[in-house]
Amino acid sequence: MKQERAMIVVGAGEAGTAAAVALRQxxxxxxxxxxxxxxxxxxxxxxxxxxxxxxxxxxxPKFLITAQRLTELAIDYLAxxxxxxxxxxTNTVSLQGGELLAYERLLLATGARPRTLGVPVDPExxxxxxxxxxxxxxxxQTLRPGCGVVVIGGGFIGLEVAASAVSRGASVTxxxxxxxxxxxxxxxxxAERIKxxxxxxxxxxxxxxxxxxxxxxxxxxxxxxxxxxSFPADLVLVGVGAVPNVELAQAAGLAIEKGxxxxxxxxxxxxxxFTAGDCCSFPHRLYGERMRLEVWRNAWQQGAxxxxxxxxxxxxxxxxxxxxxxxxxETLQIAGIYSNSDAAINRDLGDKGQICFYLAPDGRxxxxxxxGSLATISKDIRIAExxxxxxxxxxxxxxxxxxxxxKSLAS
Amino acid sequence: xxxxxxxxEVCTSxxxxxxxxxxxxxxxxxxxxxxxxxxxxxxxxxxxxxxxVHLADGIVDGNIIECPKHFGTFDYRTGEARALPACVDLRxxxxxxxxxxxxxxx
Ligand SMILES: Cc1cc2nc3c(=O)[nH]c(=O)nc-3n(C[C@H](O)[C@H](O)[C@H](O)COP(=O)(O)OP(=O)(O)OC[C@H]3O[C@@H](n4cnc5c(N)ncnc54)[C@H](O)[C@@H]3O)c2cc1C
Ligand code: FES
Numbered sequence: 001m002k003q004e005r006a007m008i009v010v011g012a013g014e015a016g017t018a019a020a021v022a023l024r025q026x027x028x029x030x031x032x033x034x035x036x037x038x039x040x041x042x043x044x045x046x047x048x049x050x051x052x053x054x055x056x057x058x059x060x061p062k063f064l065i066t067a068q069r070l071t072e073l074a075i076d077y078l079a080x081x082x083x084x085x086x087x088x089x090t091n092t093v094s095l096q097g098g099e100l101l102a103y104e105r106l107l108l109a110t111g112a113r114p115r116t117l118g119v120p121v122d123p124e125x126x127x128x129x130x131x132x133x134x135x136x137x138x139x140x141q142t143l144r145p146g147c148g149v150v151v152i153g154g155g156f157i158g159l160e161v162a163a164s165a166v167s168r169g170a171s172v173t174x175x176x177x178x179x180x181x182x183x184x185x186x187x188x189x190x191a192e193r194i195k196x197x198x199x200x201x202x203x204x205x206x207x208x209x210x211x212x213x214x215x216x217x218x219x220x221x222x223x224x225x226x227x228x229x230s231f232p233a234d235l236v237l238v239g240v241g242a243v244p245n246v247e248l249a250q251a252a253g254l255a256i257e258k259g260x261x262x263x264x265x266x267x268x269x270x271x272x273x274f275t276a277g278d279c280c281s282f283p284h285r286l287y288g289e290r291m292r293l294e295v296w297r298n299a300w301q302q303g304a305x306x307x308x309x310x311x312x313x314x315x316x317x318x319x320x321x322x323x324x325x326x327x328x329x330e331t332l333q334i335a336g337i338y339s340n341s342d343a344a345i346n347r348d349l350g351d352k353g354q355i356c357f358y359l360a361p362d363g364r365x366x367x368x369x370x371x372g373s374l375a376t377i378s379k380d381i382r383i384a385e386x387x388x389x390x391x392x393x394x395x396x397x398x399x400x401x402x403x404x405x406x407k408s409l410a411s
Numbered sequence: 412x413x414x415x416x417x418x419x420e421v422c423t424s425x426x427x428x429x430x431x432x433x434x435x436x437x438x439x440x441x442x443x444x445x446x447x448x449x450x451x452x453x454x455x456x457x458x459x460x461x462x463x464v465h466l467a468d469g470i471v472d473g474n475i476i477e478c479p480k481h482f483g484t485f486d487y488r489t490g491e492a493r494a495l496p497a498c499v500d501l502r503x504x505x506x507x508x509x510x511x512x513x514x515x516x517x
Contacts, residue, residue, distance in 0.1 A: 296481075375479070378479035378480070379470055382470060
């Protein structure tokens with residue numbers, strides 16, 4: 001009986017889709033079922049805040065896989081279907097519509113959803129978040145020259161939408177509750193560069209701006225701050241972070257800690273159930289702590305590793321975290337993770353950009369954060385990524401000196 | 412006007428160091444010209460097949476050129492996509508070196 005059970009993947013985002021492909025390529029002979037609550041083919045999310053908002057015509061989502069390829073790989077893709085519950089006693093999942101499917105191994109790749117604002121919002125307001133293609137289309141349709149956009153949250157998604165909106169002629173204000181942009185994500189000097197680009201483009205940025213509520217006033221939405229100021233908008237975008245979709249796992253009694261808790265092989269507290277991507281928390285060998293990442297490369301790499309381990313490989317996930325964001329014609333790339341106890345070393349590349357390296361108290365390179373043109377920063381960030389993975393202890397003065405090639409410090 | 416299949420001069424052979432790539436544009440088209448560690452020259456489409464990012468700014472390692480944006484990789488001898496997120500192959504072009512001058516057939 002057991003052989004007839006399928007490999008089931010819940011969530012057809014980056015992680016789930018990569019896993020379904022890897023299960024087949026890894027040699028699983030039985031059924032592979034990929035179940036996703038969105039109705040389209042799986043697609044990439046990063047373009048939703050970038051090209052999809054700025055391009056002249058909506059070219060549709062950027063699909064991760066074609067229908068033909070799904071057929072070739074014999075992956076059964078159930079689109080627009082929600083998984084409602086998991087029965088761990090019988091190894092089955094129940095689908096919206098009542099169907100039950102039995103699994104040999106199950107992957108939970110349910111992703112994350114936008115965090116809500118937690119202040120009173122009049123339901124008549126034009127307030128949106130951005131996670132899905134449908135969200136991006138709704139934003140795109142409102143963006144026209146002269147329209148007023150208020151972005152709540154100066155994080156990556158908010159800033160990318162601000163850049164896209166201002167390039168479409170909208171008048172854009174970013175409201176950030178913290179004392180500066182990207183407070184936890186990038187060093188202050190890089191945040192300053194990013195802020196300068198936004199100001200140059202005509203984006204208005206308000207820091208220490210705590211939103212108290214949003215009201216509908218005539219045709220507009222009025223965002224009011226705790227300090228009494230208010231900002232009218234035709235569209236309010238809320239970009240205040242994301243929360244992992246853990247409810248399905250939680251209801252099934254799986255361990256939850258920051259996300260669906262996994263081991264370094266991405267197995268949950270039930271050895272038949274794995275997890276990957278934005279919903280998953282895991283211990284990272286390089287940093288000695290449990291973390292949950294919300295980044296694109298991690299999602300598909302974890303999907304592939306989880307699939308291999310569902311087939312019994314037992315390999316640990318230990319990639320160096322890596323993230324990018326586009327801000328106008330420049331790019332930000334971050335390899336690794338740093339904390340307040342790490343020493344920051346700045347490599348100033350003049351007008352072309354800057355890279356900030358972080359050394360742990362023991363001298364080990366743990367992170368590198370670069371901002372500038374792609375040609376200026378990408379090679380060095382890539383080399384830094386390898387150095388981080390290999391626990392290299394480079395000389396701090398050499399890192400700071402742009403005349404010394406990073407490559408020469410890599411061993 | 413260049414005709415299809417014509418040899419076009421790119422650069423002198425010392426203009427590209429081993430394990431480096433160079434951007435070469437001709438009319439509307441752009442190519443990545445790669446020199447292997449052994450010193451041989453290769454040419455493929457300039458832009459990554461994932462997004463429109465030039466590959467000449469990427470790292471050359473062995474037979475692979477890596478896209479600087481999201482690290483999709485291609486075998487520069489054949490144009491074949493080798494690692495995600497690159498999954499569509501690129502075209503490769505013939506190269507010849509004549510009296511220390513590199514030519515591409517486009
Ligand atoms: C606008 C935007 C821009 C981004 N830009 C960048 C960037 O520039 N760089 C970067 O590194 N990262 C970026 N990211 C982050 C990156 O896209 C995510 O890390 C990645 O998509 C996570 O993939 P995932 O598969 O874990 O989750 P998701 O892509 O969220 O996929 C999960 C899927 O599971 C479905 N699902 C959930 N529960 C169920 C259920 N019970 N039954 C069936 N289906 C279910 C969801 O509907 C969803 O389709 C961006 C994200 C967004 C939203
Ligand atoms: S643009 Fe080349 S890998 Fe994405």
